[in-house]
Amino acid sequence: MTTGRRPQTRLGSLLAAVAITGASLLLGLPAHADEPSAGAPAPKEAPRVDLVLDVSGSMTATDIQGKSRISVAQQSLNEVIDALPAETEFGIRTLGANYPGNDKVQGCQDTKQLFPVGKTNKVEAKTAVATLRPTGWTPIGLALRGAAQDLGKGETTRRVVLITDGEDTCTPPDPCDVARELASQGIHLVVDTLGLAHDDKTRQQLLCIANATGGTYTDVRTQEQLTDKVKQLVDRSNDTYTVTPVKTAGTDKCENAPVLAPGVYTDREKFSEHRVYKVPVKSGQELRASVSVALDRPVARDYGVLLQATSATGQELVRGTDAGGGRTDVISTGLRWSTEASKGYVTASPSSASDSSTSKEKPQTTVCLVVSNSLAPQAGVQADPGLPLELTVDLASSSPAPEGAAMGLGRGWILLLTLTLAGLVCGLLFGWIARWRIAVWREN
Amino acid sequence: MRTTIRGALAALALLPALALGAPAASAAPSPSPTASGTPAPATKAGTSFLTAVNLSPGQDANVAASTGDYLYWAFGASEGQTPTVKLSVNLAPGTDRHGPQTWSVEVFDGLRRRQSCTAGTQNATGDQNTTALTLDCTLREVRTWAEPWSGDPLPGTYYVRLSVSDVPQPDLGLATAVQLHVAAKGGSDNAQPEGGELKAPLVPPAGGGASTAKAAAPVAEEEHWYTGWFSGWNSRWYWTIGGGFLAALAGVLGYNLTRHPHGRRPGHHGSVPHQGTHQSGSYADRP
Numbered sequence: 001m002t003t004g005r006r007p008q009t010r011l012g013s014l015l016a017a018v019a020i021t022g023a024s025l026l027l028g029l030p031a032h033a034d035e036p037s038a039g040a041p042a043p044k045e046a047p048r049v050d051l052v053l054d055v056s057g058s059m060t061a062t063d064i065q066g067k068s069r070i071s072v073a074q075q076s077l078n079e080v081i082d083a084l085p086a087e088t089e090f091g092i093r094t095l096g097a098n099y100p101g102n103d104k105v106q107g108c109q110d111t112k113q114l115f116p117v118g119k120t121n122k123v124e125a126k127t128a129v130a131t132l133r134p135t136g137w138t139p140i141g142l143a144l145r146g147a148a149q150d151l152g153k154g155e156t157t158r159r160v161v162l163i164t165d166g167e168d169t170c171t172p173p174d175p176c177d178v179a180r181e182l183a184s185q186g187i188h189l190v191v192d193t194l195g196l197a198h199d200d201k202t203r204q205q206l207l208c209i210a211n212a213t214g215g216t217y218t219d220v221r222t223q224e225q226l227t228d229k230v231k232q233l234v235d236r237s238n239d240t241y242t243v244t245p246v247k248t249a250g251t252d253k254c255e256n257a258p259v260l261a262p263g264v265y266t267d268r269e270k271f272s273e274h275r276v277y278k279v280p281v282k283s284g285q286e287l288r289a290s291v292s293v294a295l296d297r298p299v300a301r302d303y304g305v306l307l308q309a310t311s312a313t314g315q316e317l318v319r320g321t322d323a324g325g326g327r328t329d330v331i332s333t334g335l336r337w338s339t340e341a342s343k344g345y346v347t348a349s350p351s352s353a354s355d356s357s358t359s360k361e362k363p364q365t366t367v368c369l370v371v372s373n374s375l376a377p378q379a380g381v382q383a384d385p386g387l388p389l390e391l392t393v394d395l396a397s398s399s400p401a402p403e404g405a406a407m408g409l410g411r412g413w414i415l416l417l418t419l420t421l422a423g424l425v426c427g428l429l430f431g432w433i434a435r436w437r438i439a440v441w442r443e444n
Numbered sequence: 445m446r447t448t449i450r451g452a453l454a455a456l457a458l459l460p461a462l463a464l465g466a467p468a469a470s471a472a473p474s475p476s477p478t479a480s481g482t483p484a485p486a487t488k489a490g491t492s493f494l495t496a497v498n499l500s501p502g503q504d505a506n507v508a509a510s511t512g513d514y515l516y517w518a519f520g521a522s523e524g525q526t527p528t529v530k531l532s533v534n535l536a537p538g539t540d541r542h543g544p545q546t547w548s549v550e551v552f553d554g555l556r557r558r559q560s561c562t563a564g565t566q567n568a569t570g571d572q573n574t575t576a577l578t579l580d581c582t583l584r585e586v587r588t589w590a591e592p593w594s595g596d597p598l599p600g601t602y603y604v605r606l607s608v609s610d611v612p613q614p615d616l617g618l619a620t621a622v623q624l625h626v627a628a629k630g631g632s633d634n635a636q637p638e639g640g641e642l643k644a645p646l647v648p649p650a651g652g653g654a655s656t657a658k659a660a661a662p663v664a665e666e667e668h669w670y671t672g673w674f675s676g677w678n679s680r681w682y683w684t685i686g687g688g689f690l691a692a693l694a695g696v697l698g699y700n701l702t703r704h705p706h707g708r709r710p711g712h713h714g715s716v717p718h719q720g721t722h723q724s725g726s727y728a729d730r731p
Contacts, residue, residue: 195617198614200613200614203613203614203616203617204613206617207512207613207616207617214491214492215491216491216510216512216513217510217512217616217617218510218617218619219510219511219616219617219618219619221540221618221619222619225619228508229508229510232488232508235488236488236491236495239488239490239495239497245494262649263649264494264648264649286592286643286644288555288646288649289555290555290556290557290648291556292492292493292556318592318593320555320557322557322558326609326610327607327608327609327610327611328514328607328609329492329514329607330492330493332493332552332556333556333557333558334553334555334556334557335555335557335592336555336592336593337592338592390492390493390494392556392648392649393649394648394649396643396644397643397644398592398643399589399640399641399642399643399644401589401591401640402588402589402637402638402639402640402641409678409680409681409683409684410680410683410684410687411679411680411683411684412683415683415684415687416683416686416687416690418687419687419688419690419691419694420687420690420691420693420694421694422691422694423690423691423692423693423694423695423698424694424695424697424698425698426691426695426698427694427695427696427697427698427699427700427701427702428698428699428701428702429698430695430698430699430702431698431699431700431701431702431703432702434699434702434703435702435703
């Protein structure tokens with residue numbers, strides 16, 4: 001979203017972050033290890049993209065606008081490298097580029113870092129791409145693992161752009177399992193896939209990889225489309241890398257649930273599992289929570305998600321729920337809840353006894369957030385690791401109910417008519433009274 | 445009045461436009477404000493709630509996408525507005541497609557709660573001959589305040605998600621182009637419930653999500669001794685004062701109506717000389 005080019009927007013977001021931190025400090029939120037990303041305006045990591053290019057033998061096929069797949073990919077990459085944003089760290093990995101033989105064991109080890117992820121020397125990168133010749137096998141799974149290593153660990157979202165024309169010829173490991181395994185490591189890796197061939201098996205495999213990591217799949221028909229899409233994906237890494245959800249692990253009971261401060265969190269939830277988190281809410285504060293469960297594998301047609309806020313004793317305070325059917329990426333819902341001191345749910349929090357400054361603090365309720373789902377896997381779908389879950393927690397000042405129409409003032413034509421009629425009646429009454437008084441007076 | 449508001453909105457629109465323009469500067473011409481003051485269309489869409497692309501007020505989006513992508517945008521709406529989301533999708537060439545496609549638009553609020561469409565085509569299906577589909581969704585009027593237990597639309601961020609809800613699998617990944625336009629009707633004048641106020645707009649806690657003008661510039665209101673009594677001018681004051689004025693006029697009129705036939709107006713002496721003399725006499729008798 002923000003880059004160094006626009007100092008004022010960066011300053012704005014920084015100020016916002018500082019304000020959020022300041023506010024949460026002022027409100028006396030409990031400090032804990034799971035500090036959300038918004039609270040730390042640390043120097044930003046550069047966005048990182050690793051491009052994985054299939055250079056297997058099948059790339060010689062000439063079926064894209066009369067050109068061979070490899071030449072289309074090479075020309076597109078040239079343009080993409082030319083247009084690389086200055087701050088992006090870009091790398092290239094090949095698969096099937098070096099071993100021309102028929103030995104599957106050896107051929108399926110053939111993935112190599114062509115260009116390390118870092119500040120790109122554009123001339124060198126283009127030369128390296130130009131020298132590639134379609135050669136060997138297609139070990140996609142292994143290449144994905146390699147790409148994850150190339151990108152290293154860090155707090156930012158990293159993107160892998162996979163350009164391939166064929167299904168993996170080296171299973172196991174199944175590339176889709178590899179993708180899911182990488183996603184579950186919580187290393188913020190997104191794999192976008194681009195298919196140069198249009199057969200069903202390739203498509204299914206690439207779709208599966210993309211779905212498992214929250215990436216996209218594109219069926220490449222023209223060179224222009226390929227160039228634009230890769231540019232768009234590289235560009236997207238600039239946008240997404242600033243948002244870093246904090247990994248957390250909910251429990252099945254409220255007592256030992258992790259305490260969350262305002263921020264964005266990720267977790268994993270299995271089918272029909274309950275995940276519980278705790279949020280301390282002071283009186284006068286409003287709890288705002290939302291949850292998204294990503295459907296990263298085939299599930300039964302209808303599905304639902306439920307987010308409940310309960311008191312420490314298990315009493316439900318409020319719930320958010322959503323359900324649907326058909327093709328979707330995430331299913332999400334949210335809730336608001338606030339309290340006043342006069343309401344019954346406020347109890348001295350268990351931790352307040354140990355706090356030194358309890359006497360002055362406002363009463364605090366510990367709210368448990370229970371995330372559950374009504375999802376069912378399709379036959380043969382792995383249940384482990386659980387589905388990716390994203391939780392946002394926010395505390396804002398609560399908004400009391402309005403006191404009705406503003407201060408006894410009125411509005412509208414009926415009001416005018418009523419007042420006028422009332423005035424007329426009053427005037428007539430007073431007039432008659434005056435007349436009557438005069439008449440009485442005269443008689444006396 | 446309206447023009448000044450519009451001007452202020454346009455000025456506010458420039459700030460997010462700068463933010464949007466920054467990353468795109470390298471790849472595409474940076475969206476700069478055009479002469480009319482509306483920002484250039486966004487050329488991107490997010491892929492999740494967190495990465496939704498913020499649209500400033502009045503900003504459109506023109507995005508090249510793949511069939512099957514989930515596209516997310518975020519826009520801000522403030523109290524009293526009734527936002528309408530309009531989308532048009534140019535489908536991939538019919539020769540590449542294998543069957544009918546159904547596209548859906550869904551709108552969520554800042555807490556990712558689904559918001560109902562009160563009008564519009566939320567789902568549109570096109571067969572192989574269809575080249576373009578249009579979708580739209582009109583939300584309910586954004587309220588000034590709602591109970592925490594309700595799902596009413598509130599000032600803050602709104603997310604738009606465009607997706608293909610039904611498509612033959614071989615058609616996934618094909619190139620499409622999407623245009624988005626967000627319009628908003630109404631203003632804060634008649635926002636309901638009156639006197640209600642959401643202390644903090646419903647915006648996501650971190651990342652992704654446009655903010656309303658209110659959220660962008662949270663001005664802390666000054667507290668005065670009269671704050672509890674007087675919460676500011678609104679049209680009710682004018683109605684009430686006008687009503688009081690009319691009532692007073694009507695009162696005087698009513699009073700005069702009763703006195704008139706027997707009044708002491710000089711012009712009427714001739715017509716009612718008897719009463720007139722009596723009255724003047726009785727007044728003259730007073731000490």
